[in-house]
Amino acid sequence: MANETFEQRMERACRDKEIPGAVLIADDKTGKFRYEKVFGNRSLKDPSKSDPMTIDSTMWLASCSKFPTSVAAMQCVERGSLKLDDDVTGILPELKGLKILKKFDDGDEEPTMVENTKPITLRHLLTHSSGLSYDVFNPVMARYRVTVDKVTPDLKIKQPMEISMKVPLLFEPGTSWEYSVGIDWAGKMVERVSGMELEAYLNKNVWGPLGTSNSITFHPKSHPTTFQKLTDMSLRQGGITPFGTTASPEAPVEYTEDRAWNLEAPDCFGGAGLFGALPDYQNLLNSICADDGKILKKETVDHMFQDHLSAASKAAMNEKLVIPAMRDVYGVEEGMEVTFGLGGMIYLKDVEGGRKAGTMNWGGYPNLIWFCDRKTGLSGISGTQICPPGDPKFKQLFALWEQELYKSVAKGKL
Structure with missing residues (x-):
């Protein structure tokens, strides 16, 4: 008007x-x-x-949660308890050995999986370039979760991260981009190195000082x-x-x-x-x-x-x-x-x-x-x-x- x-x-x-x-x-x-x-x-x-x-x-x-969690991770980088380019599986063994879901089209009886040869780093987790994804937003990953894991993708989370957010990769880390659960896992890294x-x-470290x-x-x-x-x-x-x-x-x-x-x-x-x-x-x-x-x-x-x-x-x-x-x-x-x-x-x-x-x-x-x-x-x-x-x-x-x-x-x- x-x-x-x-x-x-x-x-x-x-x-x-x-x-x-x-x-x-x-x-x-x-x-x-x-x-x-x-x-x-x-x-x-x-x-x-x-x-x-x-x-x-x-x-x-x-997803506004992602910024304060990223800030927390970078505080740990400042202290030296986390490094941006180290393989994260030393802290997150749950992500060790994840295969890449290469193909799973409608009509395929089984998914096509290949080995991953590149390490996942904290930098990858923070930038959605790790190969991880949200199963609820990606139709190929959703099909995998339903068919293989017998899990119905849902934004309403009912299980711990180690179960609800452990999914195959969609690509080798650093080679593509997919909005993902990477920062959830980065938050888990903060927990494990801080003991909190x-x-x-x-x-203690973000909201308190502010x-x-x-x-x-x-x-x-x-x-x-x-x-x-x-x-x-x-x-x-x-x-x-x-x-x-x-x-x-x-x-x-x-x-x-x-x-x-x-x-x-x-x-x-x-x-x-x-x-x-x-x-x-x-x-x-x-x-x-x-x-x-x-x-x-x-x-x-x-x-x-x-x-x-x-x-x-x-x-x-x-x-x-x-x-x-x-x-x-x-x-x-x-x-x-x-x-x-x-x-x-x-x-x-x-x-x-x-x-x-x-x-x-x-x-x-x-x-x-x-x-x-x-x-x-x-x-x-x-x-x-x-x-x-x-x-x-x-x-x-x-x-x-x-x-x-x-x-x-x-x-x-x-």
């Missing part, structure tokens, strides 16, 4: 059930600017009742304050595509009883298991963006924000992004070339009027997106709780918000 401000657009989006509600938080590295606003409702369960979103509403962070459960490790409110946890039902503030999930009506994204991006959202997943997961799944309030998460993004040294040394952060993919892995990643649905899931503009750093996706070109080359970003399944632009000194996170992932409507609203932030930068208001 003409002359509509961004905030008015967000209010209209919530009123018209384009989205249920959202939390948006951003900081600049100087500490002089903070954008912090909430819109809409925490739940659409009862239309007759107002249930406004609050800044400290608990959200399932899903990942939640306790993060509380002075957070202790909202972030892998075990929300064991933290009553966090659990009481849990945001309900909403579902975009109209079905899904073969890629698992919405088939009807203009359809309204509605309440779903599928409130949140993995509320009682049997492990600290560092790739997808965290719940918490976005202000606490933003404290980490801002610390990394500002190079304040509270969590990691500046040279470590510099290294994380570099290109860590082989040419073959980078080409495979960008080939996936030719598909519009995959661009929506990964939050990438058409034509943008990207790579992967140690903790998230890296933009290789400036976005006109927006984030600079070298910006890291990623997101979470129920439509959360974060970014960290160290060149501009700006970081932020926006979240809602909508399924399926890669929601085009939410992506459009996030883009509008990001434009507003960078306009403020250009005008010198940050």
